[in-house]
Amino acid sequence: MNKIDxxxxxxxxxxxxxxxxxxxxxxxxFLSLLPSGMAGVFIFGPRAFWLIIACIVTAVVAEIIxxxxxxxxxxxxxxxxxxxxxxxxxxxxxxxxxxxxCVGSFFAIAVxxxxxxxxxxxxxxxxxxxxxxxxxxxxxxxxxxxxxFIYPDSVTCATPLYLLKEGKAESIFQMGFNYLDMFLGxxxxxxxxxxxxxxxxxxxxxxxxxxxxxHIPISFIFTLALLTWLWGGExxxxxxxxxxxxxxxxxxxxxxxxxxxxxxxxxRIAQLIFGFGCGLITFVIRKWGGYPEGVSFAILMMNATVPxxxxxxxxxxxxxxxxxxxxAKSPQ
Amino acid sequence: MKELLKxxxxxxxxxxxxxxxxxxxxxxLAVSISLENAMGMGAAVTFVLVFSNCLISAIRNIVPSxxxxxxxxxxxxxFVTIVELLMAGFWPQxxxxxxxxxxxxxxxxxxxGRAESFASKNNILPSVLDGLGMGLGFTLALSxxxxxxxxxxxxxxxxxxxxxxxxxxxxxxxxPGALLxxxxxxxxxNLIKSKRKE
Numbered sequence: 001m002n003k004i005d006x007x008x009x010x011x012x013x014x015x016x017x018x019x020x021x022x023x024x025x026x027x028x029x030f031l032s033l034l035p036s037g038m039a040g041v042f043i044f045g046p047r048a049f050w051l052i053i054a055c056i057v058t059a060v061v062a063e064i065i066x067x068x069x070x071x072x073x074x075x076x077x078x079x080x081x082x083x084x085x086x087x088x089x090x091x092x093x094x095x096x097x098x099x100x101x102c103v104g105s106f107f108a109i110a111v112x113x114x115x116x117x118x119x120x121x122x123x124x125x126x127x128x129x130x131x132x133x134x135x136x137x138x139x140x141x142x143x144x145x146x147x148x149f150i151y152p153d154s155v156t157c158a159t160p161l162y163l164l165k166e167g168k169a170e171s172i173f174q175m176g177f178n179y180l181d182m183f184l185g186x187x188x189x190x191x192x193x194x195x196x197x198x199x200x201x202x203x204x205x206x207x208x209x210x211x212x213x214x215h216i217p218i219s220f221i222f223t224l225a226l227l228t229w230l231w232g233g234e235x236x237x238x239x240x241x242x243x244x245x246x247x248x249x250x251x252x253x254x255x256x257x258x259x260x261x262x263x264x265x266x267x268r269i270a271q272l273i274f275g276f277g278c279g280l281i282t283f284v285i286r287k288w289g290g291y292p293e294g295v296s297f298a299i300l301m302m303n304a305t306v307p308x309x310x311x312x313x314x315x316x317x318x319x320x321x322x323x324x325x326x327x328a329k330s331p332q
Numbered sequence: 333m334k335e336l337l338k339x340x341x342x343x344x345x346x347x348x349x350x351x352x353x354x355x356x357x358x359x360x361l362a363v364s365i366s367l368e369n370a371m372g373m374g375a376a377v378t379f380v381l382v383f384s385n386c387l388i389s390a391i392r393n394i395v396p397s398x399x400x401x402x403x404x405x406x407x408x409x410x411f412v413t414i415v416e417l418l419m420a421g422f423w424p425q426x427x428x429x430x431x432x433x434x435x436x437x438x439x440x441x442x443x444x445g446r447a448e449s450f451a452s453k454n455n456i457l458p459s460v461l462d463g464l465g466m467g468l469g470f471t472l473a474l475s476x477x478x479x480x481x482x483x484x485x486x487x488x489x490x491x492x493x494x495x496x497x498x499x500x501x502x503x504x505x506x507x508p509g510a511l512l513x514x515x516x517x518x519x520x521x522n523l524i525k526s527k528r529k530e
């Protein structure tokens with residue numbers, strides 16, 4: 001008897017381990033975002049750099065303070081707070097006063113993340129919640145953008161989406177841009193959203209490492225493009241579909257914000273619906289809303305539906321009966 | 333005597349209508365844009381609470397219990413009308429600021445709640461003290477929210493500029509600011525309460 005006991009090693013499932021940890025994933029996302037941030041600093045000057053540093057430092061310090069106050073283990077090394085700070089900075093215009101960025105970063109960590117119970121328990125994407133807070137708190141400062149490549153002086157100017165919204169320009173060429181400008185980042189906008197090329201590079205890295213799946217970003221971008229093609233212009237097919245995807249924060253939002261593990265659904269079907277909702281709301285805000293850009297509010301709104309989506313599209317357990325109407329009865 | 337004092341103080345601290353029992357949140361959120369509005373609203377509610385509690389307590393034995401709620405509403409609505417007309421006559425500016433929320437005091441759940449759970453079961457003097465305490469508690473809670481929102485949202489306190497050279501955060505005088513302030517204040521009060529229990 002004793003012999004067998006020594007030979008049989010029983011452990012609970014899962015038996016196959018992957019050496020992937022929360023901190024590894026966080027730092028991989030951080031790494032994949034760095035190129036577009038460097039491009040942002042290159043385009044908008046050293047001010048953008050200090051803004052990014054201020055956001056990250058505030059986020060990390062806020063996380064430390066609140067974890068200490070809550071008597072929790074210090075989990076700074078997992079990189080989630082630093083990532084929140086980085087993502088928030090990428091969503092800010094380079095002209096924003098540093099202290100405002102710090103307030104937004106503190107709000108993101110203290111209210112949107114730690115007040116809900118910390119990493120894994122937050123309903124809303126903290127970085128986007130911080131951006132929404134800043135946008136409503138100091139709207140004038142949050143929509144002041146500058147022309148690229150003019151620093152240390154700066155020349156304020158409107159974003160392409162703003163020009164389109166106000167009817168000041170009909171097409172991308174009237175705005176004085178071309179598609180290559182939009183793709184490489186030679187346009188006014190938030191620090192991290194302008195350089196589409198390097199954002200896509202980072203996204204490819206994440207897809208290759210299988211940190212994110214294609215479902216949310218593709219359904220997000222496809223929905224937005226399709227709706228813009230159908231109803232973006234005066235008649236079907238008149239609107240500039242490529243422009244609608246390249247402008248604003250769609251690429252940054254779809255690949256890096258909407259795919260946040262904590263605030264996105266788990267199953268594939270739910271992820272497709274989540275992306276569809278993001279695209280739909282973005283289109284509605286751009287077309288009829290008060291803001292020229294709606295990516296962040298779209299993702300925040302869809303964040304609220306995640307618990308519902310997860311519940312409705314929970315996979316059927318093997319051997320259990322198929323639920324014909326998932327609305328009729330709550331899962332046990 | 334001690335009992336009476338207890339009826340008075342419970343509304344301010346132990347059973348604060350806004351922070352502890354979370355009643356009357358609608359005006360608390362909507363009107364607390366500035367300290368002045370908050371105090372005006374608090375005074376109006378306190379007035380209605382004291383007099384409606386007093387009258388309801390006085391008629392509690394002659395009102396049939398099956399139609400007591402309509403009777404309470406008639407009493408409360410009368411006092412609200414008095415407040416509304418007084419305010420429109422003497423403080424037109426404040427009346428304009430508070431707008432629909434003055435007539436809406438009729439359906440304020442604090443007043444209904446005190447009438448139903450306290451005034452209709454107790455004598456006149458404790459009822460009046462209860463109404464006064466609850467009204468003061470409501471006023472204090474509203475003022476606390478109002479002062480924070482006015483300071484952060486428009487940089488002023490009682491319309492005096494305090495924060496100069498620092499752009500105020502508009503969000504604080506908009507609806508999200510009200511919910512944020514109330515939530516954080518309730519959280520802090522619960523924290524203090526739990527610390528005290530230990």
